[in-house]
Amino acid sequence: MATKLAARRYPAPAHAVGSLADAIPRPFWLEANTEPVPRPSLTETTEADLLVIGGGYTGLWTALQAKETDPGLDVVLLEANTCGWAASGRNGGFCSSSLTHGIGNGIERWGEEAATLERLGRENLDGIEESVRRYGIDCDFARTGELTFATKPWQVGELRTMTAQARKLGHDAVYLDAAQARAEVHSPTYLGGSWLRNSVAMLDPARLALGLRTACLRAGVRIHENSPVERLDPGARDVVAHTGYGRVRARKVMLASGAFTPLLRRLRNFIVPVYDYALVTEPLSEAALDSIGWRNRQGLGDAANQFHYYRLTADNRILWGGYDVVYHYRSAVRQELLRRPATFAKLAGHFFATFPQLEGTRFTHQWGGVIDTCSRFAPFVGTCSQGRIGYALGFTGLGVGASRFFAAAALDLLHGRETERTRLRMIQSRPVPFPPEPLRWTGIALTMWSLDRADRSGKRNLWLRCLDRLGLGFAS
Incomplete structure (x- = not known):
């Protein structure tokens, strides 16, 4: 049982469905990048100062920043599959400065902190850019910004307001009228646009994850892949994590498991896993590129609640995702849910409605991924077990950039450090839990x-x- 967004009422045209004939069911980023040989599974009993559970962005940033702060800290990272395999290798590659899932959400929930949160978000994006440079992570990092389009008349005023708010909060933001929007990117659907010109970077998400993995290993982090943690046993002075073949006794533990069932029962009602889906086209010819403009290569999206996100890859494909968000009964997370033909067909139809001049373009990849979302849309952090276990969850699709900030905030809490981050009301609060089924x-x-x-x-x-x-x- 899943929530369905009326796929049957709006069938995709035949040419859109036909464009999917050769699309393989694998994330483009994971297909395009050579994955390293997995690190050995944990098969022994060991000890650590800090154990990180999860090898996505949150876990990798946690481990790396812990070593940056204290190079002598003994850090172990356990990943159930391979680092970057889940959401971190399946997203659109939008690395946003937003810590609050958009300016509007931040103002509504933490209005008195909005200016601080936006400043900290921009500083966090600067920090990611500096880390990419310092560690030599080749992930096509390009700070092109993000352009949000109005496709319905009532969205025009909303984008004007959002642009004004962004400028007031320190962003380099410009509003585009319909003619200017269509000159920037050629689509008959655009009625206006808001361009945050320096607040979002585009990158290859899998190469970022693999680059962080390499940086962690060089810093001395002990990584064990294919080592799912089965349970945690908090003790009086430490926590023991059990895997199928081994265990880790650690003074501190950081949970960075994303949408997968948290090991702590108390967290299970605070997040729900939802599925998001994406397509990637074949490389566009020069003539096809000329027909759509897009010379500034920004990340693009529309202003709807059920929004599309899209961007150009380094080899001039278009990644097109979003719109459908699917929740399965009892928070189901299963491999077969990564494929959803009705959604892929719908996305293809929307793609050609946005860019009718690209009819005849074929899609080469189609895939799904699972997102950890919460009732406030934005991440939350905390500790339990007398401060020995920390967590950062609820990224709601904007974790590429925000994961670094919230990993640092969770480390502050774990180690009892009072910082500007920990004084934020956003950090000190948690979302409203979801009710039980049904x-x-x-x-x-x-x-x-x-x-x-x-x-x-x-x-x-x-x-x-x-x-x-x-x-x-x-x-x-």
């Missing part, structure tokens, strides 16, 4: 149906207005 599935399904209606009418129904008043919501 209320969870029902509430999410009703929310997604309501967002679909709002995108078509421009009006938020009673259910969405109630969620707004309660400070709750659901987004990709």
Whole structure:
């Protein structure tokens, strides 16, 4: 059972479905990059000062920043599969400065901290750029910014307001009218746009993850892949993590497991796993590129609740993702859920509606990934077991950049350091938990149906207005 966004009511045209004939079901980034030989599984009992569980961005940044702060710290990282295999190797490669899943969400929830959060977010993006340079991570990092388009009349005013807010909060932001938007990127669907010119970098997400892995190994982090942790046993002075073949006794533990079931029962109602899907085209010819413009190579998106995100790759393919967000009953996470033909067909139809001049273009890759989302859209951190276990979760699709910041915040909490980060109300609070099933599935399904209606009418129904008043919501 899953929430469905009316796929049957809006069938894709035949040429869109036909464009998927050769698309392989594998993430483009993982297909395009040579994966290193996996690190050995943990097969012994060992000790560590810090154990990191999870080899995605959050876990890798945690391990690397811990070693940067204290090179003598003994750090072990356990990954259930291989580093970067899950969300960190499957996303669109948008590395945003936002820590709050967008300026609007940040103002609504942490208004008095908004200016500080935006400044810290830009400093965090600067830090990522500096780390990429310092560690020689070849991930096509390019700070091109992000352009959000209005495709419905009521979105024009919203983008004007967002641009003004962004400028007030220190961003280099410009508003584009319809003619300017279509001159920047040629699509008949654009009615206006907001360009944050220095707040987002585009990159190859898998190469970033693999580069962080290499940096961790060179710093002395002991990484064990194909080593899923089965349980944690907190003791009076340390925590023991058990895998199938070995165990780690650590003074501190950092949970960085993303959308996968948290090892701590107390966290299981704070996040839900939702599936997001993407396509990648064949490389575009020079004539095809000329037909769409896009000379500044920004990351692009639309202003809908159910939004598309898209960007150019280094070899001039278009990655096209988003729109459908699918939650499966009882927070199911299974391999077969990574494939969803109805969504791939829908995405292809939307692609050609946006760029009709590209009809005849073929897609080469199609894939899905699972995202950890929470009721406030933005990440949360904390500790438990007398401060011996820390966590950072709930990234809601914007973890490429934010993972570094929240990993650092969690380390501050684990080690009892009072910093500007730890004084933030955002860091000191947690989201409202999701209700148990079947209320969870029902509430999410009703929310997604309501967002679909709002995108078509421009009006938020009673259910969405109630969620707004309660400070709750659901987004990709």
